[in-house]
Amino acid sequence: MKISVLLVFLALNSCSSNKTSVASEQKSKATHVQVEGEEVAYFASGCFWCVEAIFESVRGVSEVISGYTGGEKPNPTYEDVSRGTSEYAEAVEVYYDPAVISYKTLVEVFYGSHDPTTLNRQGNDRGPQYRSAIFYRNDEEKAIAKDFTKKLTDSSAFNSPIVTQIVPFKKWYDAEDYHQDYERLNPNQPYIRAVSIPRLNRFKAKFPKLLKDDEGAH
Secondary structure, three states: OOOHHHHOOOOOOOOOHHHHOOOOOOOOOOOOOOOOOOOEEEEOOOOOHHHHHHHEEEEOOEEEEEEEEEEOOOOHHHHHHOOOOOOEEEEEEEEEEEOOOOOOHHHHHHHHHOOOOOOEOOOOOOOOHHHHHEOOOOOHHHHHHHHHHHHHHOOOOOOOOOOOOEEEOOOOOOOHHHOOOHHOOOOOOOHHHHHHHHHHHHHHOOHHEOOOOOOOOO
């Protein structure tokens, strides 16, 4: 009986178990027209439902799109990525105004909203598709990411070594349409209630000064 209860708990608290295979065939209609002066950054830190909601709450961020990066196969689907053998990570594409928020602060948001010491895992979400990674687009982003990571390491900010990958950005593919704005559109979904919303609220409590004016605890 205890084993059955544990399995149900793990299922409700696992991102992959809540993503339907039928919906995953629906390709994304997510669009964002990048305006003049706007920049884009790429991060992976577990289930993209959670990560998208976190970056969406940050002042200076205009749009966040869930998708896949870090692999080579063209046009990956969720079915491909969820197997953990595609090399792709569940990631987010963050559009932001550098006059309002810097890339360094986005890196701070990234590190402050997940555990960068667990290899290929966030909570009950396990596999390389849930790895911690910063995908830099140029030497400046690379230097900022590496410098910030070094400072965290030197200050013993975490009890275990940071395993975050800092790697060049190559290709991006939007995730299927049903993944976009998932937390906002599905607030009562079991995983969202048990994992995603608490994770978002922990971030908000930790970084209240970075939040948009209309953001508060769920």
